Every structure is written in C-alpha cells, then in structure tokens.
Amino acid sequence: xSKPDQFPIKIEQxxxxxNKGGNVFSRVFDELTAFCRSRSLFILHYCTGCGAIELPPxxxxxxxxxxxxxxxxxxxxxxxxLLITGYVSVKTLKRVMLTYEQMGSPxxxxxxxSCTVNGGMYWQSYATAKKLNDYMxxxxxxxxxxxxxxxxITGLRRLMDKIAAGNANGWQDYYxxxxxxxxxxxxxxxxxxxxxxxxxGEARHYGLLGPETQxxxxxxLKRHQEPLEALDMRLGLSNKLEVES
Amino acid sequence: MNAAPxxxxxxxxxxxxxxxxxxxxxxxxxxxxxxGADALPALLELLKGRAGFVHLSAISCVDWPxxxxxxxxxxxxxxxxxxxxxxxxxxxxxxxxYVSVYDIYHPAGFFERDIHEMYGVFFEGAPDMExxxxxxxxxxxxxxxxxxxxxxxxxxxxxxxxxxxxxxxxEQQGGGVVVRPDEQRFSRRSEDEx
Numbered sequence: 001x002s003k004p005d006q007f008p009i010k011i012e013q014x015x016x017x018x019n020k021g022g023n024v025f026s027r028v029f030d031e032l033t034a035f036c037r038s039r040s041l042f043i044l045h046y047c048t049g050c051g052a053i054e055l056p057p058x059x060x061x062x063x064x065x066x067x068x069x070x071x072x073x074x075x076x077x078x079x080x081x082l083l084i085t086g087y088v089s090v091k092t093l094k095r096v097m098l099t100y101e102q103m104g105s106p107x108x109x110x111x112x113x114s115c116t117v118n119g120g121m122y123w124q125s126y127a128t129a130k131k132l133n134d135y136m137x138x139x140x141x142x143x144x145x146x147x148x149x150x151x152x153i154t155g156l157r158r159l160m161d162k163i164a165a166g167n168a169n170g171w172q173d174y175y176x177x178x179x180x181x182x183x184x185x186x187x188x189x190x191x192x193x194x195x196x197x198x199x200x201g202e203a204r205h206y207g208l209l210g211p212e213t214q215x216x217x218x219x220x221l222k223r224h225q226e227p228l229e230a231l232d233m234r235l236g237l238s239n240k241l242e243v244e245s
Numbered sequence: 246m247n248a249a250p251x252x253x254x255x256x257x258x259x260x261x262x263x264x265x266x267x268x269x270x271x272x273x274x275x276x277x278x279x280x281g282a283d284a285l286p287a288l289l290e291l292l293k294g295r296a297g298f299v300h301l302s303a304i305s306c307v308d309w310p311x312x313x314x315x316x317x318x319x320x321x322x323x324x325x326x327x328x329x330x331x332x333x334x335x336x337x338x339x340x341x342x343y344v345s346v347y348d349i350y351h352p353a354g355f356f357e358r359d360i361h362e363m364y365g366v367f368f369e370g371a372p373d374m375e376x377x378x379x380x381x382x383x384x385x386x387x388x389x390x391x392x393x394x395x396x397x398x399x400x401x402x403x404x405x406x407x408x409x410x411x412x413x414x415x416e417q418q419g420g421g422v423v424v425r426p427d428e429q430r431f432s433r434r435s436e437d438e439x
Contacts, residue, residue, distance in 0.1 A: 090381070091380070091381055094381070117405055118404060118405040118407075119398075119402070123398070124394050124395050124398060125394065125398070126384070126387050126392075126394045126397045126398060126401075127379075127382075127387075129402065130398070130402040130403070130404065130405075131402065131403055131404065131405050133405075134402075134403055184403075187401070188401060188402075189381075190383075
C-alpha cells in the first residue's frame with residue numbers, strides 16, 4: 001500500500017498563490033472560498049460513543065461553538081463535518097460509512113476520543129472497530145478519554161485553520177484511494193458489503209479519479225453489487241383502508 | 246395467637262416443599278438456591294405461584310470450560326417478600342441445550358435469546374432463537390471462554406502506528422519507551438512495507 005502523498009495531489013493553496021500571467025486576482029476567489037468555508041461549518045449531529053457528552057457544553061452557552069461559525073446540522077446532505085465522538089462498533093461503522101458517503105464534498109472527519117484512534121479501552125473487544133482512518137480519511141484526531149470541551153474547540157479551530165490554508169483534503173483522498181478504503185471495509189464487513197453511493201462515479205465527477213481509485217476491491221464490489229431498486233412510493237392510504245372508508 | 250412468619254421463614258417453608266434443592270442464605274435478603282436441571286422449571290413455578298416471585302430480572306450464564314458445564318442463574322424478585330432469590334443450575338456444555346422458561350416468565354424470551362447468541366445455548370420451546378444484538382455477527386459465540394477475543398481482533402483490525410518526533414529524538418539519544426514484546430502491536434500496513 002502506498003502513502004497518500006505518493007501521488008502528486010493538486011492542492012490549491014490560496015495563501016501561497018503564484019501570480020501567473022500577471023493577473024493579481026487569479027486566486028482571489030479560491031482564497032475567498034476557503035475563508036468562507038472555514039467560517040461556516042455544520043457538524044452532523046451523529047453521536048456514537050461517550051464523547052458525545054462533551055458536545056452539549058461545547059455547543060451551548062458555556063463554550064459556544066457558534067461564535068466560531070460552527071453549529072449542528074440534522075442531515076448528512078447539508079453537513080460539512082462528521083464528528084465521530086467515541087468508539088464505533090462494527091455495526092455502527094457500517095452506518096457511519098453510509099452517512100459519510102452521503103455527505104456532500106468537501107467534507108471533513110474528526111475523530112474524538114482515544115477509541116477512534118486505536119480502539120481505546122476497547123482495544124481487545126471483538127465488536128469495536130479500531131483505527132478509524134482505515135475506513136475513511138480522518139482530517140483530525142482529538143485524543144483523550146474524553147477530551148474536554150476546550151480540547152474539542154481547539155481541535156475545531158485547528159480544522160478551521162487547515163481548511164483556510166487548503167490542507168484539509170481528506171475527502172479527496174477517499175476518492176483517490178477508494179480501493180484501499182473499500183478493501184478495509186470489505187475485510188471487516190464481508191465481501192458482499194456495498195453502499196448505495198456510486199463513489200467511483202463521484203470521483204469522476206470531482207475529477208479525482210486516480211490510479212488507486214479502482215482496483216481489485218472495486219472489482220469485487222462490482223461482482224456483488226445489486227442494483228438499487230426504487231422504493232415503492234404511493235400517496236394516500238393503503239388499499240385496505242381505502243376499501244373500508 | 247401466632248405471629249406472621251418472617252419473609253425468610255415463609256421462603257424456607259416453600260423451599261422445603263421442593264425436592265433436592267440446596268439453599269444457602271447469602272445475606273438478609275439474598276438466597277441462593279442450587280437445583281438440578283430437571284427440577285428447575287418446577288421450582289420456578291412453585292416460587293412464582295406460592296411466594297409471589299413474579300419478577301425475573303435476568304438470566305445469567307457462566308461458562309465453566311474445565312468442568313464442561315454452563316451455569317444458568319435465574320434472578321427472581323418477590324414484591325411480597327422483598328427477597329432476591331438466585332436459582333443456580335448447571336447443564337452440560339455439549340450439546341448445550343436446555344428448556345425455555347418462557348411459559349412461566351415471558352421476559353425470559355429475551356434473556357434466552359441473548360444467551361443463545363452469546364454462548365450458543367439453545368433453549369427448547371423458546372419463541373425466538375434468532376440473533377438479538379449481534380445481528381451482523383457470523384463468528385463463534387463471543388462470550389464462550391474458548392473464544393479468543395484478542396486473536397480475533399488482531400486478525401480483523403490494524404493498529405495505529407505511533408512514532409512521534411519526540412520519541413524518535415529520545416531513541417536517538419539512547420532512551421525510549423520500553424514495551425513488553427507481548428504488548429507490542431503494529432499496523433499491518435507497516436509490516437507489508439517493511
């Protein structure tokens with residue numbers, strides 16, 4: 001397996017923009033976008049373990065996350081940050097993967113608590129996933145058991161700095177090395193693991209299709225993948241009730 | 246005029262009617278009863294009917310691999326006598342089949358289902374022996390003593406490499422952190438690369 005920085009990743013770095021062709025404003029919009037992104041972050045309200053108990057004080061009046069422009073969001077489609085607040089059991093990890101893939105890019109993952117780093121006190125447990133960054137790219141870890149709200153705020157500020165500097169590119173890594181992440185997921189969840197999201201198609205859409213996006217694991221996925229069927233949607237009451245009324 | 250018997254005395258009168266039980270008073274309100282596997286459902290029926298032990302708070306299972314037995318403990322509480330009775334019985338580990346007490350205590354259905362997925366004990370007559378919490382688990386029953394959780398973990402997960410700069414600096418100066426060989430864990434990725 002190769003390291004993430006093996007492939008030349010074209011990162012737009014607004015702060016250190018080279019003035020090409022004499023256009024002073026060539027990077028102005030990138031800079032502005034990164035600045036705005038870092039100051040309007042929505043955290044997906046998805047809590048997995050004990051670390052979630054540190055978030056209410058971080059969100060509400062005591063530490064007031066909203067003064068940094070961070071607030072909770074209910075749906076993954078509209079959220080920017082996925083906070084993994086503690087241990088993830090294997091069953092939960094499946095739901096976390098589904099949630100992560102549903103989030104729109106750019107998206108950022110923060111692993112809070114020791115459990116997301118290395119299993120923490122559940123290192124010996126058959127049911128708890130260790131090492132979250134095997135399954136999805138993690139931009140930032142906040143270690144601690146559990147980290148205090150001050151530490152959570154510090155971590156979020158560091159993430160803001162990373163976003164403003166254009167360095168929080170974990171989500172791009174997921175598209176570039178999808179085969180690696182999918183391989184780890186298949187190893188844990190079984191060969192028939194599949195999600196409804198077409199990650200390879202999304203990688204093509206973002207222009208992030210790399211040499212490691214597809215491989216033997218995506219081949220295996222194609223072999224097992226069952227096409228999604230549209231849900232049966234009907235308006236009104238069911239037939240039986242209609243007959244009765 | 247006779248004084249009403251104390252709760253413990255009432256219990257011992259009832260238990261005196263049961264055959265082949267070993268009663269031990271653990272404390273003022275706790276009684277341990279050891280009973281053969283054949284006699285357990287009848288004893289539960291007796292306790293429920295005669296002493297108001299209507300509350301089955303849990304069924305525990307203990308694995309005794311050296312003796313080749315599972316120990317099942319039925320924890321009963323009486324709202325009338327305010328006593329806790331734990332009824333212990335032992336069944337053979339192989340084939341690990343026992344009768345369900347669902348018809349006496351309906352909550353037993355959940356406890357038996359849980360024990361079935363954690364220990365592999367099958368309860369005959371239970372309404373549902375499907376997976377309960379470990380719905381996506383296809384390994385062996387994980388609470389059995391022969392299930393090596395650490396080996397399973399090492400087989401299925403990788404570990405984070407932690408080699409910060411300060412540690413590398415310390416090691417260059419001849420220091421470092423001593424980790425016992427049996428506690429050293431590495432990520433599989435670095436094994437592949439190295």
